[in-house]
Amino acid sequence: MNLNNQAKLTKYVKAAGCAAKLGPEDLTNTLSGLYAPHPNVLVGSEGSEDASVYALSQTQGLVQTVDFITPVVDDPYVYGQIAAANSLSDVFAMGAEVLCALNLVGFDGCHHPRALLREILEGGRDKVLECGGVVTGGHTIETPEMYYGLSVTGMVHPERFWRNNTPRVGDVLLLTKPLEMGILTTAIKADLLSEAKASEAAQIMAQLNVYAMRALRSLAVSACTDVTGFGLLGHGLEMAAHEVSLCIDQGAVPVLQSARVYGDMGIIPAGSYANKSHVEPFLTCKEAVDIALFDAQTSGGLLVALPQDEARAVLPVLHDLGYSHACIIGEVVPREAAPLRVV
Numbered sequence: 001m002n003l004n005n006q007a008k009l010t011k012y013v014k015a016a017g018c019a020a021k022l023g024p025e026d027l028t029n030t031l032s033g034l035y036a037p038h039p040n041v042l043v044g045s046e047g048s049e050d051a052s053v054y055a056l057s058q059t060q061g062l063v064q065t066v067d068f069i070t071p072v073v074d075d076p077y078v079y080g081q082i083a084a085a086n087s088l089s090d091v092f093a094m095g096a097e098v099l100c101a102l103n104l105v106g107f108d109g110c111h112h113p114r115a116l117l118r119e120i121l122e123g124g125r126d127k128v129l130e131c132g133g134v135v136t137g138g139h140t141i142e143t144p145e146m147y148y149g150l151s152v153t154g155m156v157h158p159e160r161f162w163r164n165n166t167p168r169v170g171d172v173l174l175l176t177k178p179l180e181m182g183i184l185t186t187a188i189k190a191d192l193l194s195e196a197k198a199s200e201a202a203q204i205m206a207q208l209n210v211y212a213m214r215a216l217r218s219l220a221v222s223a224c225t226d227v228t229g230f231g232l233l234g235h236g237l238e239m240a241a242h243e244v245s246l247c248i249d250q251g252a253v254p255v256l257q258s259a260r261v262y263g264d265m266g267i268i269p270a271g272s273y274a275n276k277s278h279v280e281p282f283l284t285c286k287e288a289v290d291i292a293l294f295d296a297q298t299s300g301g302l303l304v305a306l307p308q309d310e311a312r313a314v315l316p317v318l319h320d321l322g323y324s325h326a327c328i329i330g331e332v333v334p335r336e337a338a339p340l341r342v343v
Contacts, residue, residue, distance in 0.1 A: 042158055043094075048238045049164055050090040050225055053156065061158035065090035068104045068149025072185040072298050073202050076116045080123020080148060081206040086228065086299035087150035088131060092213040093164070093226040093302060096156035098131050103138025106147040120148050131210040164225035165241035167305035171222050173246060173330040174311045176212045176323045177301025179232055179292045180259035181205055182269045187262040197258045204256075205299040211321045212302050219310045222332075227300035231275040233293045233340055235303060237282055240339035247330050247341045248293070254325035255292045263291055271296035285342040293342065301325075305332055 035044060042061060043053040051065035067087040071079050091098050103124060107117050125135050128150070184201040187193045193201070209226060216224075225235050232253065240246050268291060276294040283289070301323070311328055318326040
C-alpha cells in the first residue's frame with residue numbers, strides 16, 4: 001500500500017523493537033496461585049499452555065486465547081494479516097479449529113486516517129475467514145502506540161487436544177516455519193530491508209498454521225506449541241517441562257538467509273536477548289548457540305513432537321501445503337542434567 005504522506009506504521013513501535021512483554025519467569029510468578037481449579041477447566045493458566053480449554057460436554061471443549069502485536073510491517077492490510085495469524089496460531093497449537101474472533105485495537109486517530117484502520121481490520125478478517133472462522137465484533141481504544149490482535153474462540157474434543165509439555169521420549173521434533181522473523185522485523189523498522197526481503201518475511205508471518213495442524217491432527221502428536229515471543233528455545237524449555245530433555249540440532253534449524261547479515265550487524269530485538277538470558281541456565285551445548293534459536297518470533301511455526309516415521313511421512317505433505325522450510329530439528333530424550341541440549 002502507498003501510504004503517501006502518512007507516517008510509517010512501524011514508527012509507532014517502541015525502540016526495543018516490540019511492545020513491552022513479561023518474560024516467562026515473570027508470568028509464572030505473577031500467575032502462581034491466582035486462579036482456583038475448576039472441574040471444567042482442562043487447561044488453564046498453569047503450564048504456560050498456548051490457550052485454555054473449557055469442557056462444555058463430553059465431546060466439546062471450548063478453546064480460548066488472546067494476543068495482539070504492534071506493527072511489524074508498514075502495509076496496514078498485511079499487518080492485519082500477520083497480527084491475526086499470530087493470534088489464531090494459539091488455537092491451532094492446541095489441535096483445535098477456530099469458531100470466531102473479536103478484534104482488539106489500539107489506534108492513533110490523531111496521526112492516521114480511519115481508512116488505514118479499516119485496512120488493518122480487513123487483513124485480520126480475511127485470515128479469520130481463511131481458517132473457517134468469523135469476526136463477530138471487538139473493542140477499540142485511542143492510544144499513541146498502535147496495536148492489533150484478536151481474542152479467539154475455538155473448538156476441540158476434550159480428550160484429543162494437544163498440550164505443549166507432554167513430549168514422548170523417542171519422538172522427534174518438527175518445526176514448520178523458519179526462524180529469525182524478529183531480526184527481520186527489526187531490520188524493517190530500521191529501514192534496512194529491501195522490499196523483496198520484507199515481502200518474503202511478511203508472507204511467512206501471514207501464513208496460517210491451520211493447514212499444518214490439519215495435516216498433523218491424525219498423527220500420534222505427543223506435544224505441540226507455536227514458536228512466538230519466547231523464541232525456539234524458550235518455547236522448547238516449556239515443552240521439556242520437568243520430565244524430559246530436548247536435543248536440538250542447530251544446524252538443522254531452518255533460518256532465512258536474508259536475516260543472517262542483519263543478525264551479524266546486531267540488528268536483533270531486545271526480546272531475543274531477554275530470551276537468551278532466561279534460557280541459558282537451562283541449556284547445555286558443545287559450541288556457541290546461534291542467536292536465531294533465541295530470536296523472538298512473530299507468528300512463528302508449530303514445534304511438534306511425534307514419532308520419527310510419521311514425521312518423515314508428513315514432511316512432503318507440509319511442503320506441498322506451502323511450509324517449504326518444515327523439517328526435523330531434534331529429538332526428545334530422557335531427562336538429562338539440563339532440559340535443553342543444543343548440538
